[in-house]
Amino acid sequence: MAKKRRDINDLDENHISDYIHALNILRARSEQNPDDEAGYDFQAGLHNDPFIGPCEHGNDLFLAWHRSHLNYFEKLLQEADPPRTANVTIPYWDWLHPETNGKFPAAFARPDLFMPGRNDSPTELPPDTLQIVIEEMDWNEFGGFPKEHPTRNYGKLELGPHNYMHPFYIGGRMARPSTAAEDPIYWSFHAFIDLLWAEWQRRNNMPPPTSPDADLRGFLTKPRHKVSDFQKTTDLDYEYEYTDKLNQAFGVGQPEHVRRELLTEDSLRPLFSDELNSELRRTLRAQFTLPSPPAATETAYVRLQDLKVPTIGSYMFRAYVHPKDEPFKNDNPDFQHQYGVGYVALWKSHGTDNTHGGHGDHGHDSPPAHHPSSCTVGFDVSRQLVGIIHENASELVLTLQYIPAPGPAGEPQSNPDLVKEVQLADVLLEAYIQS
Numbered sequence: 001m002a003k004k005r006r007d008i009n010d011l012d013e014n015h016i017s018d019y020i021h022a023l024n025i026l027r028a029r030s031e032q033n034p035d036d037e038a039g040y041d042f043q044a045g046l047h048n049d050p051f052i053g054p055c056e057h058g059n060d061l062f063l064a065w066h067r068s069h070l071n072y073f074e075k076l077l078q079e080a081d082p083p084r085t086a087n088v089t090i091p092y093w094d095w096l097h098p099e100t101n102g103k104f105p106a107a108f109a110r111p112d113l114f115m116p117g118r119n120d121s122p123t124e125l126p127p128d129t130l131q132i133v134i135e136e137m138d139w140n141e142f143g144g145f146p147k148e149h150p151t152r153n154y155g156k157l158e159l160g161p162h163n164y165m166h167p168f169y170i171g172g173r174m175a176r177p178s179t180a181a182e183d184p185i186y187w188s189f190h191a192f193i194d195l196l197w198a199e200w201q202r203r204n205n206m207p208p209p210t211s212p213d214a215d216l217r218g219f220l221t222k223p224r225h226k227v228s229d230f231q232k233t234t235d236l237d238y239e240y241e242y243t244d245k246l247n248q249a250f251g252v253g254q255p256e257h258v259r260r261e262l263l264t265e266d267s268l269r270p271l272f273s274d275e276l277n278s279e280l281r282r283t284l285r286a287q288f289t290l291p292s293p294p295a296a297t298e299t300a301y302v303r304l305q306d307l308k309v310p311t312i313g314s315y316m317f318r319a320y321v322h323p324k325d326e327p328f329k330n331d332n333p334d335f336q337h338q339y340g341v342g343y344v345a346l347w348k349s350h351g352t353d354n355t356h357g358g359h360g361d362h363g364h365d366s367p368p369a370h371h372p373s374s375c376t377v378g379f380d381v382s383r384q385l386v387g388i389i390h391e392n393a394s395e396l397v398l399t400l401q402y403i404p405a406p407g408p409a410g411e412p413q414s415n416p417d418l419v420k421e422v423q424l425a426d427v428l429l430e431a432y433i434q435s
């Protein structure tokens with residue numbers, strides 16, 4: 001029987017103290033010898049440190065890499081002090097259902113699971129996580145594209161919820177790829193990302209992976225080290241125990257799969273005279289007129305082409321579609337609710353990191369090869385645009401809004417150097433019919 005990973009809010013005192021006991025044994029090993037591969041610091045370094053790992057981001061190895069990282073770490077926990085720790089598993093943090101505990105589950109405030117510097121101010125959760133798991137049925141769209149794909153890279157789970165949670169919601173060490181796994185919340189956060197993938201696999205009948213023979217960096221000396229080795233959780237001796245809340249959340253049917261054919265693709269007409277990137281950097285937004293798509297249009301996307309992945313911080317773009325005579329309102333929840341069509345979160349790429357002097361940073365340029373340098377992302381605007389075709393509604397405007405991640409502890413932060421990294425090639429409207 002595979003071992004169960006459980007919701008951290010459901011663990012009794014014995015279970016949580018066994019987990020902490022195992023973690024502390026790994027920590028003590030690193031204190032004895034920082035290079036001990038069975039110690040916490042080395043394990044965190046597999047994610048954080050370009051010279052030991054690091055993690056994979058922005059491709060179809062992302063989910064398998066993190067599954068492997070957690071799985072080997074969990075085995076170390078189990079071997080830490082058996083029989084006491086023999087059945088320890090990483091508890092997951094269900095951040096879809098935060099209402100029971102406020103911002104973070106109470107367990108993460110215990111001294112051994114706490115990390116100073118997290119963002120404690122109230123922060124919205126990403127709105128679309130469940131929708132991605134339930135509605136996106138294409139593996140690459142969900143989990144990422146092969147590294148050799150010419151234009152696409154991040155999957156939706158990573159580019160949306162994952163990239164938003166790290167720097168916007170959790171903050172602290174989790175705000176940067178080069179320090180993330182130092183915070184013990186990392187394991188539980190990624191266990192939930194992994195649960196969402198496992199649930200997606202179940203719903204979609206375990207589609208075969210793309211890049212099955214790709215090696216997972218950092219694990220090459222292990223018997224299992226390829227993408228195909230990390231598909232089925234029960235082969236890795238664990239599975240997830242779902243709460244009633246999760247059963248309820250996932251207990252809805254799959255939408256019908258539709259094939260689409262591109263009808264037209266046009267650059268959007270700007271409502272500004274500056275060059276696009278100058279406009280974005282100067283005003284922190286850009287507005288465009290949305291044309292009426294061809295009458296047969298069933299689905300429409302706004303596509304941001306070649307959006308640069310920032311190297312010195314994290315930010316997001318929020319997108320809104322609103323009538324021209326209803327001006328954009330910054331920071332207005334009603335406006336956001338009524339006209340928001342989505343967001344894209346860009347998590348700082350690994351690479352140079354001058355603000356952290358710890359072991360995760362060797363202080364010079366290491367190539368951010370595991371993060372793509374740019375990505376192409378889309379927002380579904382069908383509901384709004386198909387509305388104009390049929391109802392002759394008033395002219396519509398697309399507003400893109402730049403929002404920098406807060407400082408690690410949640411303090412508002414305007415970073416002029418990050419603004420200089422805002423860069424995209426074009427904004428397009430794509431119209432599709434079902435084929």
Ligand SMILES: [Cu+2]
Pocket residue numbers: 162166180190
């Ligand atoms: Cu992560």
